[in-house]
Amino acid sequence: MRRSYWEKNIFELIRRTSTSMPADVENAIRKTRRLEAAGSQAQWALDEMLAGIRAARESDTPLCPDTGALAFYFRVPVGFDTNALAAVVRAAVSRATRAGYLSQNTLDAISGARYPTNIGHELPAMYFDQGGRKNVDVRLVMKSAASENEGSQFSLPCRDLGVDSDLNGVRACALETVARAQRSGLGPGVLGICIGGDRSSGQAHARGQFLRKVGERSRVRLLSRLEDRILKDVRKLDIGPIGSGGKSALLGVNIDSLSRLPGSYFVTISYMGWAFRRRGAVMGPEGGVHRWLY
Amino acid sequence: MKTVEVTVDALRERKDQLRTGQRVRLSGNLLVSHGDSLRLLESALAEVEGDRTLVLYHGSALVKGREGARKVSSLGPASCHRYESLLVRILNLFPVSMVIGQGAMGDAMSEACAARGCVYLQAVGNTGALNAGRTVAAELFAENGDADPVWQLEVSGLEAVVSIDSCGRNQFRRAKTRATRQLKALLKERF
Numbered sequence: 001m002r003r004s005y006w007e008k009n010i011f012e013l014i015r016r017t018s019t020s021m022p023a024d025v026e027n028a029i030r031k032t033r034r035l036e037a038a039g040s041q042a043q044w045a046l047d048e049m050l051a052g053i054r055a056a057r058e059s060d061t062p063l064c065p066d067t068g069a070l071a072f073y074f075r076v077p078v079g080f081d082t083n084a085l086a087a088v089v090r091a092a093v094s095r096a097t098r099a100g101y102l103s104q105n106t107l108d109a110i111s112g113a114r115y116p117t118n119i120g121h122e123l124p125a126m127y128f129d130q131g132g133r134k135n136v137d138v139r140l141v142m143k144s145a146a147s148e149n150e151g152s153q154f155s156l157p158c159r160d161l162g163v164d165s166d167l168n169g170v171r172a173c174a175l176e177t178v179a180r181a182q183r184s185g186l187g188p189g190v191l192g193i194c195i196g197g198d199r200s201s202g203q204a205h206a207r208g209q210f211l212r213k214v215g216e217r218s219r220v221r222l223l224s225r226l227e228d229r230i231l232k233d234v235r236k237l238d239i240g241p242i243g244s245g246g247k248s249a250l251l252g253v254n255i256d257s258l259s260r261l262p263g264s265y266f267v268t269i270s271y272m273g274w275a276f277r278r279r280g281a282v283m284g285p286e287g288g289v290h291r292w293l294y
Numbered sequence: 295m296k297t298v299e300v301t302v303d304a305l306r307e308r309k310d311q312l313r314t315g316q317r318v319r320l321s322g323n324l325l326v327s328h329g330d331s332l333r334l335l336e337s338a339l340a341e342v343e344g345d346r347t348l349v350l351y352h353g354s355a356l357v358k359g360r361e362g363a364r365k366v367s368s369l370g371p372a373s374c375h376r377y378e379s380l381l382v383r384i385l386n387l388f389p390v391s392m393v394i395g396q397g398a399m400g401d402a403m404s405e406a407c408a409a410r411g412c413v414y415l416q417a418v419g420n421t422g423a424l425n426a427g428r429t430v431a432a433e434l435f436a437e438n439g440d441a442d443p444v445w446q447l448e449v450s451g452l453e454a455v456v457s458i459d460s461c462g463r464n465q466f467r468r469a470k471t472r473a474t475r476q477l478k479a480l481l482k483e484r485f
Contacts, residue, residue: 019423041455044317045418048453052421056368059427064420065354065368100358100367107440112330114440146373146396146419161481168485179477182470184373185397185419226485233480237473242416243398244315244457244469275420 001084005287010092010138011099012289014070017140017279018062018101021053022294024213025190025251025276029053032188032248035235042246046188049241049274064275067102068144070124073211075137077285082128085136088287089126090119127204135290139280141210143272147189150181150271151206153199155264165265167226170195170255173267174230175237178250182243186273190214190252191230194268195223197258202268209254210272211280213294218255227253241274251276297453305347305391309413314465316456318415323448324349324394325435328372331442332380338436338444339388348388352381352395355445356422357432366429366447368422371396374403382406394454398466408462415454428452 029049036042056063072089076082094117096102106120107113118124154173156165161176163169174191181189192209194202217224230253240246251274260266280293300308302322312318327335327350335350353371357364374381374395381393385406393412396419407414417425430448437443458464 041315041317044453044455048418048421048424052418052424054424055421055427056423059367059423061367061423061426062356063368064370064422065356066370066372066420100356103354103356103368112440144420149373149376163481171485172481175477175480179473182473183375183398183466185371185416186373229485233483236480237476239469239473242418242455244416244455244465245472273419 001081002286003084003088006085006088007092007095009281009283009287009289010089011095013138013140013279013281014092014096015101016292017142017277018067018096019060020057021063021276022278024215024294026050026053028214028251029188029274032251035247040246041244042240042248045241046248062101062103063277064144065103066144066146067105068142068277069105069148071141071143071207072124072126073139074127075129075131075133077133077136078130080130080136080285086126089124093118093124134285136283136285137280138283139211139278139293142277144275146184146186147271147273150177150184150186152177152180152269153202154267156267167222170267171226171230171233173269174253175233177269177271178234178239179237181271182239182249185242187239187241187243188248188251188274190272190276191250191254192270192272193253193255195255195257196260197266197268198264199266201258202266203270205256205258206268206270209256210270210276210278212254214252214276216254223255223257227255302347302349305349309391309411310460312413312456312459314456314459314463318454318456320452320454321450322349323446324351326351326353326355326369326445326447328352328354328442329377331444332377332384334436334438334441335444336384336387339384348390349392349394350384350390352377352393354442355432355447357445361434364432366426366432369425369429369447370422371417371419373397374399378403385410385412398470399458399464404458404462404464404467407458407460411460413456413460414458416457417454425452
């Protein structure tokens with residue numbers, strides 16, 4: 001492993017993620033803009049978002065002053081030195097914070113003291129998956145605190161929603177989450193949904209759905225139909241991008257499932273506001289970039 | 295609806311004419327603070343003398359450079375609903391004419407706006423770089439320990455939409471009622 005290559009390119013990954021929205025998200029915003037009436041408040045909000053995306057890219061500055069919590073997803077060859085990789089990530093995050101691509105966003109949970117380099121307890125988050133491959137696939141997702149606050153977990157059947165442990169219940173959970181997120185003004189959002197699993201695996205798997213592109217449909221036909229149905233239903237809620245009305249409260253829904261026990265049926269929903277900062281790269285074991293993802 | 299140009303200096307005379315749903319392009323000085331640093335703002339405002347027009351931007355700014363050569367690289371609003379009680383408290387203590395934030399505010403804010411003649415505007419979140427380009431100057435207003443500092447920014451053409459007017463009419467309340475009704479109807483359907 002050539003540490004300097006790795007550090008330089010992980011830094012570049014952070015810079016790109018902070019300043020340049022992925023094309024799939026930007027295109028989804030353009031597409032949803034067509035749903036809104038000309039001159040409406042919803043269309044104005046979407047135009048501001050598109051102008052914001054352009055401005056961040058052109059000025060090479062963070063899309064949002066809240067650069068959020070960083071989650072790195074690595075897929076590495078068997079036997080790869082992940083401790084060294086974690087050290088490289090921490091060095092690159094410190095450098096990106098000093099350079100102004102990341103805000104000082106990491107606090108001690110009890111005292112509220114700030115970590116000036118954003119290196120804290122379990123932050124940035126890193127997930128490693130070893131497998132039979134030659135290269136390293138790295139993806140970075142930045143998620144704001146406000147987006148994280150709007151996520152939810154349901155245990156079906158749910159008396160409050162009046163639904164059973166089935167896909168109709170999942171649909172109700174998704175609609176309830178979007179309706180609740182109306183207050184936050186974060187829309188149009190994207191939902192990552194995990195059906196099944198336990199409380200912790202469900203959270204991780206729901207967040208992992210953000211690695212899929214917006215508009216990329218589930219390979220499971222039934223879940224793909226459910227994704228479409230939720231998108232259509234949300235338009236009828238008349239929430240709009242900033243909560244004051246319109247059809248574009250959601251850009252996409254990504255659903256997947258994990259095995260579960262007979263006695264539990266968790267539906268875990270992770271919410272991502274429109275500032276969906278996600279980038280990735282395929283890198284050689286020495287740290288050189290083979291190609292950028294998204 | 296047509297966008298209206300408003301300056302902070304003329305805000306006291308203009309704010310009662312602003313109606314919910316109206317788009318505003320604001321120029322002038324505002325104070326940027328959010329979350330826990332609202333407490334810092336509160337103590338700093340207590341020491342401010344004079345009869346200035348206060349505009350509070352509930353959000354955060356990334357500011358680079360030293361005093362005299364400061365540059366804002368990103369400015370964005372933050373969701374307000376979790377801090378509604380703190381914001382209402384500030385409105386009740388100080389002559390704030392306008393609050394700009396992100397997302398909805400509830401009945402407490404509507405009542406405070408009506409009682410204090412304040413307007414609440416919603417800005418589009420995460421447009422940090424765009425708003426940085428609409429910022430003319432930045433200076434430190436207050437700082438203390440680990441809390442985010444409070445910045446005083448001069449902005450030109452900052453865009454937002456009136457969400458609660460000075461009569462307490464709340465655009466979000468109407469939208470929420472509609473969405474709740476629709477949600478009930480959709481939950482009766484099946485997949």
